[in-house]
Amino acid sequence: METGRIDGTTRLFTIIGDPIHGVRTPTLFNEMFGRKNVNAVMVAHHVLAADLETCWNGLKTMRNLDGIVITMPHKTPMTGLVDSLGINARVAGAINAARRKSDGTWEGDMFDGVGCVDGLRRQGHEPAGRREFLMGAGGAGSAVAGALAQAGVKRLIVQDIDARRAARLADRIRAVYPGLDIDSGTIGDGPFDIAINATPQGMRDGDPLPFDPSPLPASTLVVDVIIKPEVTPLLVLAERTGHRIQPGGHMHRGQAVAAAKFFGFDLES
């Protein structure tokens, strides 16, 4: 819709982060609000880490604010500021969205991993019942692991440069999904149907590969969560060695779709 239609009856959404200039989430949401003729708008607020709690206390006073999207560096500290957490947030220890419930309290949840699973499904790669390898047990890795567990993977092996961090993630997930075959390990513990990079390795020129895809069977799908570059060196090599690949853009779109659903909207209709 035209910004000139914004008035005192317009419902508000925001995304907070630092830096904020690169975010495209408001565009996705606002185009959807326009298509559906919903009197709502999403803006982006540039908020530094040191200001998060003060900002959040202020945001909560805004009675016509219905939801916020959270990006770096606020995803982990926001878990301590909302009133309740969804299951994926509890596993990931981070949130990327919060909504105001009808009782006035705020519920946070994490859709980064859900976006990854959604991206896999859109490309025809149902993760349920498959054997998966995940490199990285940090924020993104934790979110992806939680969503894969929720999706019903058959087996999940998590590796991290910090082996204890991988073991702790496996423990956290096992506590929530007691029946799941999950453990820390290495890419040598295959075979795997899907191998996912959830580390930042590949964002900068000269980064080492997060893992070597060459020895994987040709049937293994190689997935990266990195958005820029669109096709990382890992994916370039995986493609060269005969693997199907999936770049991070699919996950990014899936995150926005899942967060919109959390707010009560279908981003794609």
Place this chain on the structure above:
Amino acid sequence: METGRIDGTTRLFTIIGDPIHGVRTPTLFNEMFGRKNVNAVMVAHHVLAADLETCWNGLKTMRNLDGIVITMPHKTPMTGLVDSLGINARVAGAINAARRKSDGTWEGDMFDGVGCVDGLRRQGHEPAGRREFLMGAGGAGSAVAGALAQAGVKRLIVQDIDARRAARLADRIRAVYPGLDIDSGTIGDGPFDIAINATPQGMRDGDPLPFDPSPLPASTLVVDVIIKPEVTPLLVLAERTGHRIQPGGHMHRGQAVAAAKFFGFDLES
């Protein structure tokens, strides 16, 4: 512009108040931003009086927020929250706009009265050098009195149902404009070129008239600051007794123009 163009580089403005559903200020600003192709948007935040300070602390953390418009009931308490006050704010004891200065501090000022003076000028009624009567020494009256003083009126008589409040306003204005012929008094202390109602009398059916315009010379312009109804009973009677009149809408438009100028924009080009 289309809301779909809002992204992380969009500069932000907001209006805060309670209630907020009736405000039209975002529409005026956003149409102007669109015309000028400025990547900025104004939204409206519904904020209760008890939440003002918490909200303001939060708003200040938003690095891409450049200015806020303030409406009821926050105009007076906001004077204690900004870092510095313009001259009209000091006279009125209230602000209706605040902007972030280049040093990061926030400056507040009051444009309600400036809007009234601007509205008079647009209709060809220059207040400078004229004799004016003002009914009401509350928030709106104080703002109008300050702007009339700044505009260079020849004489200003202020009346209020609380005579001491009128006297205190005259004292405040005299302290800032020592040469001005200003005093508390009554509508009987004329003749006046312009007579202005700045009380809420006339907003509701059955309100008493703020003053009786009948005895005023036919040359006296009768002005009301009330926006709804557009033509108040005072103005109906004034017109019937042969006076030119000016409804509150002119002042309202002038307020937005003046606040936009304070933020660095020309609302009318």
